[in-house]
Amino acid sequence: MTLSVQLLAMSQSSLRNISGFIKTKGKNHFVLSDAPSAKVIILDIDNTEGKLLLSKLQDSQVHIITLSLFPKSNTHDSTIQIKKPFTGNDLLQAANTINNAKKSNAIRDTNTQSGNTHPSNLGDSDTYDPSHTLQGMLRKAIQLSDTEGTPVLLEVMQYRIEINFAQKQATLNFLPKRLRTLCYFPLNNRTCVIKKGALHSSFDEYHNMPIAELSWNTALLCSRGRLPINISESALYKLKAWPNLTRWSVPDNALKISSLWSKSSSSITAISQQLAIPITNVRSFITAALDSNLAAICDVTSEIVPLETKKNNSALFKKLLNRLKRAQ
């Protein structure tokens, strides 16, 4: 049985190597997933983020595979430790161990209802509360910078983000790829501090990006196919402007969703049905578009323009799109 797996708190090269292994020799054991319902998480715990994530995940129902130079003896039952340097066979053995454990549990606990208690799920698995995520904290920081007219600093552990609303710029003291891990942490006012201030010049390397891009990427990473609790699937939304998809993160079917949603107001459900795409794609898209101020909620009386497509060129379009995809 293939196990859906997420890779967290690891370097780009480890991510690449393990992903490559899973897609080839490991494909009968694992399938890569970014969804909150992934059954297994592979964590590198030789860094601060990994250690922190491990402490938060250990009470959840998800199976954890840790990668470390120094495996510990006092670990949770559901944690499988792999000592570095590791091989693909170590990962395959871990997959077999998990599958065997699942079979044993299934036989023993046939009457037990196991809910999805992944820490990134807060309540219903289709919805989440952004106020407990980096997305919500970022919104607060942006709002504060706007009302106060000064730069605002958002701090989570050693990670700092400076928001300068007047210049529409965000500055990070970490690589943008680290956002993925930060978006998995539930945050509150103790773990995330927001205050007026700017990054000190003593930090060696900063990464600048437009606030809209940071908002878009963060919202996508926090949403992961779910809808914020204050967003309705049946309400009407419209895209005011297209996202900058050549430079920002591109969620699945983003071009199609952008095209349809820019023509007319529509609901999340209707977009998913008209394009015949998973509703999770549309949820992520609208969450990011609303946060980056590219979309707005429409009045219920808004006109919905029916989708009319020029079917006489559909063969051309398919050929051209296939050609463009092959050329990537």
Added chain:
Amino acid sequence: MQQYKLIFSGSVGAGKSTAIKVLSDIDVVATEARATDKVKEKKESTTVAMDYGRINLDPETVVHLYGTPGQERFNFMWEILTQGALGLVLLIDCSAPSVSDDLASYLDAFQDFITHNPLVIGLSRSDLSNGIDWESIHTVLSNKGVVAPVFEVDARDKKDINMLVEALILSIDPTA
């Protein structure tokens, strides 16, 4: 044989000829001459009639790629070239002094065409600018009543130009 065409237009030096080269299956036919006006501050030569490239989708289907000259004194070519085109790719140079004004003027020049045909906009040479003023860009589009894909692009980058064309096609038919 089924023949279609895409038009590439926009400001001088924005990368129209380069974008066509990136997409074309044939060597691009360029009609260039030495620049003699203020364009020479940007580059040595400039397009004076049109650039031509081609995508051969299959033996029976061809997409012709036409690049217009950027200078306004050649604007009579713009209307001629857009006749019967599938869509317009507008490239705007972000390193120019007034990007919003350039965008507004090209939207006006092609107003008749883009009222009924799809448009995508590529903002090029952002690495040579102080950053893209997205608010101004969106304001111009909103004032003109245009909702079109606007992407930051490097005209030499195949992925960027492919995404522009993909967005153009999906603007016509999102279900394609």
